[in-house]
């Protein structure tokens with residue numbers, strides 16, 4: 177109870193997640209954030225996706241995450257200009273855990289984290305992947321042909337979480353793992369605008385993951401290494417959300433209360449209804465929602 181009051185007093189009007197002292201404020205410039213917390217909503221940009229091919233939810237790095245079981249499981253999000261990367265600065269950052277690690281040639285990636293493609297061959301696309309033992313970014317289109325660049329040797333260990341990020345500012349691209357800069361590379365190419373859905377967990381029917389992706393976020397800005405280190409160091413506390421907004425729709429209301437009542441007494445790791453993340457859905461979680469009822473609505 178003391179913890180409850182402490183966190184409410186500390187956080188004032190904007191009530192952030194129970195771990196207000198430890199979660200990291202979402203960096204500026206975020207345009208999409210799929211938390212994977214038992215839903216496929218984009219809690220920032222409203223670019224809501226859906227589960228495809230047996231993708232589901234499982235305990236992730238930060239609460240729940242997207243659970244993939246190889247082909248054909250993935251997430252799809254209807255196309256939007258937010259990921260028409262063109263000449264713009266951007267960052268893609270997320271957590272990933274491989275259940276099994278495959279090894280494939282560079283041109284046939286074993287793992288594609290996220291991509292936007294019109295299909296195989298030299299159709300318009302971009303994706304962030306691992307193949308040929310390297311992390312890399314791929315762009316392709318009828319005018320440019322296949323380019324696999326920003327390559328960084330990377331051999332993941334199964335069942336271990338990694339925080340990965342790619343940033344672009346002008347022609348400069350950087351890939352980071354766990355906040356550590358792995359590679360800087362340069363490419364002066366306008367990234368083609370694919371007329372196709374965004375996919376998480378594969379692209380062009382390749383690179384299906386057997387594992388979990390969590391907290392996928394897109395920014396229209398190149399995050400600094402310092403910002404990426406902060407996200408990495410926040411670990412399972414993640415980027416701060418509004419505390420008590422169980423269904424993460426930006427508003428604390430009766431839907432959140434009902435969600436807690438339905439889950440009352442449940443014990444487990446990373447449950448959305450366990451507002452203070454102490455491992456059980458109980459009266460403290462209800463009280464937090466009551467105290468902050470109406471926030472964001």
Ligand SMILES: [Ca+2]
Nearest residue numbers: 211212238240
């Ligand atoms: Ca999550």
Ligand SMILES: [Ca+2]
Nearest residue numbers: 255369370371
């Ligand atoms: Ca498009």
Ligand SMILES: [Ca+2]
Nearest residue numbers: 421423425427
């Ligand atoms: Ca809500």
Ligand SMILES: [Ca+2]
Nearest residue numbers: 450452454456
């Ligand atoms: Ca609780």
